[in-house]
Amino acid sequence: MDTTVTAEVDFDVIVAGAGIAGSVTAYRLALHGHSVLLVERGPSPGSKNLSGGVFYCRVMEEAMPGFLLSAPIERRITRNCLSFLSESSFVNLDYADDRLAQSVTAVSVLRAKLDEWLAAQCEEAGVVLMPGVRVDALVTEDGRVTGIRAGGDELRAHVVVAADGVNSLLCRQAGVRGPEPLKHLAVGVKSVIGLPRRVIEERFNLTGDSGAAYAIVGDCTKDLGGGGFLYTNRESLSVGVVLRLDDLARSGESSAELHDRFLTHPVMEAFLRDGELLEYGCHLVAEGGLAMAHDLTRPGLVVVGDAAGLTLNTGFTVRGMDLAAGSALAAAGVVDAALKRGDYSQEALDAYPRELDKIFVGKDMRTFRRAPLFLENPRMYGDYGRLLSDIMYGVYNLDTTPRRHLAAGAGDALKNSPLALLPTIRDALAGVRAL
Amino acid sequence: MSKNPWGTVAERLDRNRYETDTEQPHILVDQEEAARAGAGPLLARICPAGVYSEQTDGGVGVLYAACLECGTCLAAAPPGVLSWSYPRGGMGVIFREG
Numbered sequence: 001m002d003t004t005v006t007a008e009v010d011f012d013v014i015v016a017g018a019g020i021a022g023s024v025t026a027y028r029l030a031l032h033g034h035s036v037l038l039v040e041r042g043p044s045p046g047s048k049n050l051s052g053g054v055f056y057c058r059v060m061e062e063a064m065p066g067f068l069l070s071a072p073i074e075r076r077i078t079r080n081c082l083s084f085l086s087e088s089s090f091v092n093l094d095y096a097d098d099r100l101a102q103s104v105t106a107v108s109v110l111r112a113k114l115d116e117w118l119a120a121q122c123e124e125a126g127v128v129l130m131p132g133v134r135v136d137a138l139v140t141e142d143g144r145v146t147g148i149r150a151g152g153d154e155l156r157a158h159v160v161v162a163a164d165g166v167n168s169l170l171c172r173q174a175g176v177r178g179p180e181p182l183k184h185l186a187v188g189v190k191s192v193i194g195l196p197r198r199v200i201e202e203r204f205n206l207t208g209d210s211g212a213a214y215a216i217v218g219d220c221t222k223d224l225g226g227g228g229f230l231y232t233n234r235e236s237l238s239v240g241v242v243l244r245l246d247d248l249a250r251s252g253e254s255s256a257e258l259h260d261r262f263l264t265h266p267v268m269e270a271f272l273r274d275g276e277l278l279e280y281g282c283h284l285v286a287e288g289g290l291a292m293a294h295d296l297t298r299p300g301l302v303v304v305g306d307a308a309g310l311t312l313n314t315g316f317t318v319r320g321m322d323l324a325a326g327s328a329l330a331a332a333g334v335v336d337a338a339l340k341r342g343d344y345s346q347e348a349l350d351a352y353p354r355e356l357d358k359i360f361v362g363k364d365m366r367t368f369r370r371a372p373l374f375l376e377n378p379r380m381y382g383d384y385g386r387l388l389s390d391i392m393y394g395v396y397n398l399d400t401t402p403r404r405h406l407a408a409g410a411g412d413a414l415k416n417s418p419l420a421l422l423p424t425i426r427d428a429l430a431g432v433r434a435l
Numbered sequence: 436m437s438k439n440p441w442g443t444v445a446e447r448l449d450r451n452r453y454e455t456d457t458e459q460p461h462i463l464v465d466q467e468e469a470a471r472a473g474a475g476p477l478l479a480r481i482c483p484a485g486v487y488s489e490q491t492d493g494g495v496g497v498l499y500a501a502c503l504e505c506g507t508c509l510a511a512a513p514p515g516v517l518s519w520s521y522p523r524g525g526m527g528v529i530f531r532e533g
Contacts, residue, residue: 043525050533111533132525167506187507189483192532249511254480260439277441279532282483282505
């Protein structure tokens with residue numbers, strides 16, 4: 001049992017980092033009546049935070065009821081495109097559905113605005129918000145985390161929540177989580193391009209607050225693992241590339257040049273034309289899936305969101321913010337119970353990873369556990385896009401030579417590509433199983 | 436190299452907002468280690484903000500004020516080359532969009 005129950009604390013809980021995971025954890029614990037300090041190194045919450053931009057936000061209806069009505073969301077995503085880009089072609093699986101507008105499962109967001117709002121909800125719920133303060137280290141005594149050190153001061157709490165993002169220097173310094181292999185990480189490089197509302201709606205065939213999301217593979221990364229993205233906001237577009245670090249380090253390519261190359265591709269240029277650059281930014285992305293979700297607790301410590309490696313790339317959807325909110329809900333429930341019992345031991349807090357496994361966070365991480373390995377396959381980022389483009393060219397390029405059936409045409413395209421039939425079938429089966 | 440209509444990386448970063456910590460740089464390079472590991476070209480390529488540059492004397496230049504605080508360099512640099520932390524509270528890049 002814990003012996004620090006009677007020790008003086010400044011707060012019941014200290015949360016390091018006011019992103020989605022940190023703010024939702026703080027909010028829920030304040031609603032349960034606990035004293036909570038939320039420390040954020042940015043001068044205002046959101047000012048250090050950056051996402052590609054699609055939030056699968058259904059979980060927020062549980063985390064913060066009324067989220068959809070009052071949060072500063074950009075657009076409701078009703079059109080999803082999975083696109084294969086080659087130097088000359090753009091092959092799209094374009095899925096638009098009014099039902100997506102009715103159910104609202106995905107919205108585009110800009111984090112500087114969203115996270116400021118989330119932190120304001122926290123303050124309304126009684127959380128003490130401390131912006132502009134960097135947490136320098138976790139304070140540990142006899143193997144248990146007892147507080148934080150910031151700017152020479154120490155603050156004590158029964159439980160510390162590390163919500164300090166994908167790099168989680170706090171967990172690294174404390175030896176809780178080590179550095180990840182490069183193949184588990186990617187860098188997202190993003191531009192926000194301002195355009196008038198009407199222009200966006202015309203270019204993307206949208207009305208009202210509906211929005212479009214493109215996930216793009218192929219020529220956008222010069223065959224490196226990763227892809228491009230293009231999301232519509234109210235009056236801007238979020239556009240950029242995500243580059244897996246192992247491939248990027250090996251390749252000799254420059255991240256900024258790959259970003260520029262993607263934005264100036266003729267297909268992208270048509271979407272972005274005449275826009276005004278509002279911001280250029282980047283962010284590290286966890287790509288390891290289930291392999292990264294380890295070491296989530298220590299006595300007196302729980303790790304949530306990106307810091308816990310909770311992100312998921314299924315090829316179709318790239319998720320992080322929903323898993324952050326889900327992990328926050330799970331963590332808040334477990335910490336609430338721990339505070340009520342006065343037991344902050346490893347054993348007590350290990351209920352948190354077990355709780356994750358019971359809800360969509362752990363279940364989805366497990367379901368898509370093979371996705372990272374499948375997405376390591378270099379053929380995904382080069383040859384398959386070119387093959388698809390050649391097949392489609394054969395279908396539509398009616399140059400007065402006699403046509404062949406689709407299967408025969410596809411066979412010809414395959415023969416003319418560097419791909420062999422059997423590995424291609426094997427990849428297709430692996431993809432169906434992994435994704 | 437593709438010409439970005441919104442300018443070079445440096446020109447684009449000029450539109451971003453920063454509160455530069457002029458007293459304490461948050462990135463330090465161990466030049467000897469960097470030279471030994473040949474880390475200069477890698478750092479110059481992977482950093483989206485162009486923080487690192489190869490100097491004519493073989494050293495690695497560090498424009499820490501341009502840093503977007505993503506951590507890519509920390510993840511990819513050979514061990515011992517970088518000493519990297521986040522800027523002190525309230526300092527560094529201030530995203531207005533995110």
